Amino acid sequence: MIDNELTSKIIGLAIEVHKELGPGLLESAYEECLYYELTKSGLYVEKQKPMPLVYHDVKLDCGYRIDLMVEKKVVVEVKSVEALNDVHMAQVLTYLKLSGCKLGLLMNFNVAKLKSGIKRLIF
Numbered sequence: 001m002i003d004n005e006l007t008s009k010i011i012g013l014a015i016e017v018h019k020e021l022g023p024g025l026l027e028s029a030y031e032e033c034l035y036y037e038l039t040k041s042g043l044y045v046e047k048q049k050p051m052p053l054v055y056h057d058v059k060l061d062c063g064y065r066i067d068l069m070v071e072k073k074v075v076v077e078v079k080s081v082e083a084l085n086d087v088h089m090a091q092v093l094t095y096l097k098l099s100g101c102k103l104g105l106l107m108n109f110n111v112a113k114l115k116s117g118i119k120r121l122i123f
Contacts, residue, residue, distance in 0.1 A: 003073065003074075003103055006043075006070065006071060006073060006074055007074060007103065007105060007120060009041065009043070010038065010043075010070055010074060010076060010105060011105070011118060013034065013037040013038055013041060014034055014037075014105075014107055014109075014114060014118070015114050015115070016037060017030060017033045017034050017037055017109075018030075018109055018114040020033070021033065021109075023080075023109060023110045023111055023112065024080075024110065025080060025109070026080060027067075027078050027079060027080045027109070030078050030080060030107075030109040031047070031067050031068065031078045034068065034076070034078065035047050035068060038068070038070060043070055043071055044070070044071050044072070045068055045069070045070050045071075046066070046068070046069045046072075047067070047068055048065045048066070048067065049065060049066040049068075049069045049099075050064070050065055051064040051065060051066055051095060051098045051099060052064070052098075053098065064095070064098065066095050066099060069099065069101070072101075073101060073102075073103060074101065074103050074104065074105060075092060075095045075096055075099060075101050075103070075104040075105070076104070076105045076107065077091060077092045077095065077104065077105070077106050077107070078107055078109065079106065079107065079108045079109070079110070079117075080108065080109045080110040081108055081110055082110065083108075084106060084108050084117070084119060088106055088108075089106060089119060089121060092104040092105075092106045092119075092121050093121060093123055096121065096123035097123060101123070102122060102123050103120070103121070103122055103123075104120070104121040104122075104123070105118060105119070105120055105121070106118070106119040106121060107119075
């Protein structure tokens, strides 16, 4: 599956989750439901994937965790906040750098229509 098809599928399933649940829940609820939908659709998904930090050739376990990594290609960061801001985008870009992935989706489920809460980021 090429990157555009993969991100379209992820976004479509996220929209289904949002239609079912609506805004206002905790991030963990959306993450679990999206994980369920993604795996049910046959995609390989790693949830809460630990991401070590390499600093001066030392591998440090700093507690970084990627919400969802889909097909070892796309980092999905789930939020449920009043508004996305620059620090959220910086977080996804850092996860892309640490993971070696080049494509990320930042999704804020705390919006009336999910399309307005999605940012596609490329590293």
